[in-house]
Amino acid sequence: MKNWINQTVSEMEPSGIRRFFNMASEMQNVISLGVGEPDFPTPYNVREEAIYTLQRSRTVYTANAGLLELREEISRYVKRKYDLSYDPKKEILVTVGGSEAIDLALRTVLNPGDEVLIPEPSFVSYKPCAALAGGVPVPVPLSAEHAFKLRVSDLEKYVTDKTKMLVFPFPANPTGAIMTAQDMQEICQWVIEKDLFVLSDEIYAELTYTGKHVSIASLPGMRERTIVINGFSKAFSMTGWRLGYAVGPSEVLQQMTKVHQFAIMCAPTTSQYAAIEALRSCDKAVEEMRDEYNRRRRLVVNALNDMELACADPEGAFYVFPSIQKTGKTSEAFCQDLLQKKHLAVVPGSAFGACGEGYIRISYAYSVEKLKKALAILKEYVNE
Amino acid sequence: MSQLLNVIERNSRFEVKDLAVMLNEPEEEIAKEISELEKQQVIYGYHTMINWDKTSTEHVTALIEVKVTPQRGAGFDKIAQEIYQFSEVEAVYLMSGAFDFTVILEGKTMKEVAMFVVQRLAPIDQVLSTSTHFILKRYKDHGIILEATKDDERMLVSP
Numbered sequence: 001m002k003n004w005i006n007q008t009v010s011e012m013e014p015s016g017i018r019r020f021f022n023m024a025s026e027m028q029n030v031i032s033l034g035v036g037e038p039d040f041p042t043p044y045n046v047r048e049e050a051i052y053t054l055q056r057s058r059t060v061y062t063a064n065a066g067l068l069e070l071r072e073e074i075s076r077y078v079k080r081k082y083d084l085s086y087d088p089k090k091e092i093l094v095t096v097g098g099s100e101a102i103d104l105a106l107r108t109v110l111n112p113g114d115e116v117l118i119p120e121p122s123f124v125s126y127k128p129c130a131a132l133a134g135g136v137p138v139p140v141p142l143s144a145e146h147a148f149k150l151r152v153s154d155l156e157k158y159v160t161d162k163t164k165m166l167v168f169p170f171p172a173n174p175t176g177a178i179m180t181a182q183d184m185q186e187i188c189q190w191v192i193e194k195d196l197f198v199l200s201d202e203i204y205a206e207l208t209y210t211g212k213h214v215s216i217a218s219l220p221g222m223r224e225r226t227i228v229i230n231g232f233s234k235a236f237s238m239t240g241w242r243l244g245y246a247v248g249p250s251e252v253l254q255q256m257t258k259v260h261q262f263a264i265m266c267a268p269t270t271s272q273y274a275a276i277e278a279l280r281s282c283d284k285a286v287e288e289m290r291d292e293y294n295r296r297r298r299l300v301v302n303a304l305n306d307m308e309l310a311c312a313d314p315e316g317a318f319y320v321f322p323s324i325q326k327t328g329k330t331s332e333a334f335c336q337d338l339l340q341k342k343h344l345a346v347v348p349g350s351a352f353g354a355c356g357e358g359y360i361r362i363s364y365a366y367s368v369e370k371l372k373k374a375l376a377i378l379k380e381y382v383n384e
Numbered sequence: 385m386s387q388l389l390n391v392i393e394r395n396s397r398f399e400v401k402d403l404a405v406m407l408n409e410p411e412e413e414i415a416k417e418i419s420e421l422e423k424q425q426v427i428y429g430y431h432t433m434i435n436w437d438k439t440s441t442e443h444v445t446a447l448i449e450v451k452v453t454p455q456r457g458a459g460f461d462k463i464a465q466e467i468y469q470f471s472e473v474e475a476v477y478l479m480s481g482a483f484d485f486t487v488i489l490e491g492k493t494m495k496e497v498a499m500f501v502v503q504r505l506a507p508i509d510q511v512l513s514t515s516t517h518f519i520l521k522r523y524k525d526h527g528i529i530l531e532a533t534k535d536d537e538r539m540l541v542s543p
Contacts, residue, residue, distance in 0.1 A: 295387075345541055372402075
């Protein structure tokens, strides 16, 4: 039988998370701490706006780059939140989730053979999408000793003359690490010196618990070489709506829009109208969600410290990444055993990169009651 | 600390040690604060929310609109006091608009509640008129939706 499949696709490793998910869904009564999406429903005013636009038959394509009204709101939003200035007509693109923006950016910027530095442990999509775009993903392992923050000394080991891009995802999935303005100083200097392009994935920006999120694009010398990706999934609890955006210098954004226009046409129209409402009226809702996540974060870290599972204090997103090395098991073995014996699902750290081996990812996108129950089960297991 | 009231308003059963962790405050401070708020009557009680419709106990609630003529020198407060002394009375609120008090009454049956209004409430000197409305179904109460909540629909594990 002839093999019809593209070689890069064949060689791509299937998602470790998917495999684990399949295992967990075949069991009964599993308590999960493994989700990557918020537990809050999308604020009702946003859902109502979507229902209203459907009633008014707003069901046709929008402009490729997205409704101008939405791009103008995004421009205002990133200005007031992150002090970023982008022209809604030329420097903003509305995408199908932050995911599409990541994929587009990689496809638009990389030439075959260009190397992409990807700090790990990281979100599972960067490596495969970079490879599919013809690039060469270069994992840059980060360490728990430095709270999984990125330092120039990490990058120096992996940069070559083929390096074109740095993926810069903070706050990070799965570690919850953030980078402050101070942390970013040396990175910016280095990136400028090496003349690299930066893909800044800031999807968890609003879920920063110690101080305000700072975008790397707002620092001197960075705007012209950075695409900022953000969206509605995590902050506004709109994962299923599939809506995100990219902002960046017009030379790059126009090209991304070109690719987007052929591949996707436009992001979902209903979601776009709903997003306008979200940006205009959800500040308070987002703040309440953030406060709730923060309370849960403290509870989880406290419980893990109590179990003596070492973890860096996560300052962003909704994940904790403790080490299970003291059990002597591999991440996968630990997670499988925990699932089988206690029906509790957590994600093996190895699913996020080789340097995630020996860690697990616990999500706190669950109510306090559910978290306490699950953590008690985990404690039982660890103490056995 | 500003979050404390909001957190315990929704759930009064959080243990002080968990509140201390969630709010990043020492346990003694949290205990002290709660104690202070209780003393000042900012926190004036802890109730358990029961959906009596799901039990076999008969239970009915009425909202009564009461119009009164306040006496000179006594005002509304004295009338309110005469009404709220009855243990059947759940709540008494002074209102703006077309009537003066909302009185919430609980009883076993509609007849029992109606008889209470006739025998105890209406005869009060300053009461001019009453209009009784019975709650037929509660959809949402104290911020909680009573209809069966859906299970978590998210995929068990996601990236």
